[in-house]
């Protein structure tokens with residue numbers, strides 16, 4: 001843990017999210033270019049103004065000095081980077097690590113196993129004894145366990161139990177332990193879900209289930225904590241597998257290794273029902289997804305830091321590439337018969353996995369047509 005006491009100050013500013021200023025400039029520019037006062041012109045001005053106001057509020061930050069933040073899972077990945085970032089802003093960071101010998105733990109010096117009530121109680125005692133001037137402001141439930149990829153039926157109970165123990169019960173245990181401190185400071189809780197909570201794709205079921213639970217848990221906690229003025233935020237990272245230790249299944253071999261091991265332990269009858277080529281197809285898709293992953297963890301780390309530092313944080317930070325977002329939104333909003341076909345197509349290689357990054361262009365075509373129709377409609381009503 002890094003602990004230091006520093007003076008507090010009032011509100012600062014964050015110079016991020018410049019794209020909102022840019023978009024509002026574009027809106028005003030087009031409104032200016034229009035010759036007469038039309039409905040479209042008013043709409044553009046209203047959009048520009050909304051973007052401008054929201055960009056302004058997004059720049060407001062709380063004072064970091066003298067406020068504590070606990071981050072779990074800081075040995076590697078997002079958690080490690082976040083602990084360093086929050087420390088650089090002036091927060092007092094309590095960085096929980098699992099493995100005493102990991103590089104992260106050597107730098108940050110404290111262990112918290114989120115699956116152990118005793119470990120969490122000890123961490124609470126330590127934090128209480130070393131609270132900075134303004135108390136514990138934030139908790140980031142980042143610690144997570146990926147699971148060996150495999151169909152739900154292939155997955156042994158002990159894998160479900162392990163991944164649930166860290167990703168679900170760990171989050172609830174740590175949150176319950178530290179909530180009284182967070183409530184006292186009217187602070188923040190940031191939970192880490194995943195894009196998989198939206199896409200619900202097969203072969204990563206045991207992990208996906210846990211992230212769906214966290215999504216629901218965060219929403220309920222957000223509503224319950226409103227009365228105490230505690231903000232609860234969820235960060236949903238897309239595919240950042242190469243940016244962290246995630247695809248190594250927390251250092252226990254890669255996806256392919258783990259899936260094949262799971263397959264080898266399967267009952268022969270189940271193996272015959274699915275067929276080995278099914279396993280190889282899934283491994284191929286999983287490996288392609290690892291190849292396609294975003295290598296830069298800073299987008300996710302910035303979102304987590306915004307959840308803690310912004311005066312008005314968003315409720316959700318969905319941090320993914322445009323193609324992943326398009327994919328996720330298609331899965332969420334397209335009729336099930338179409339989205340199921342899409343998943344089945346990718347699984348059976350009827351739709352080549354290589355086209356997934358280009359799906360945005362496929363989705364952009366209908367969006368463009370809708371915009372054109374809208375514009376034509378506005379013209380007809382004389383706007």
Ligand SMILES: NC(=O)c1ccc[n+]([C@@H]2O[C@H](COP(=O)([O-])OP(=O)(O)OC[C@H]3O[C@@H](n4cnc5c(N)ncnc54)[C@H](OP(=O)(O)O)[C@@H]3O)[C@@H](O)[C@H]2O)c1
Pocket residue numbers: 072073074075076077078079096097098099102112113114115141142143144145146166170192193194195236237238239240241242244245246250251
């Ligand atoms: N990377 C992605 O693509 C991605 C996408 C969506 C969501 N996420 C989520 O982002 C979060 C951070 O993951 P990451 O990508 O940074 O992977 P990571 O590098 O594997 O980090 C996970 C961290 O959690 C720690 N941890 C595991 N079990 C723990 C326990 N029982 N108690 C305390 N700490 C424990 C790990 O420690 P050890 O290394 O010592 O095991 C590791 O430091 C996770 O919640 C994950 O589900 C990641």
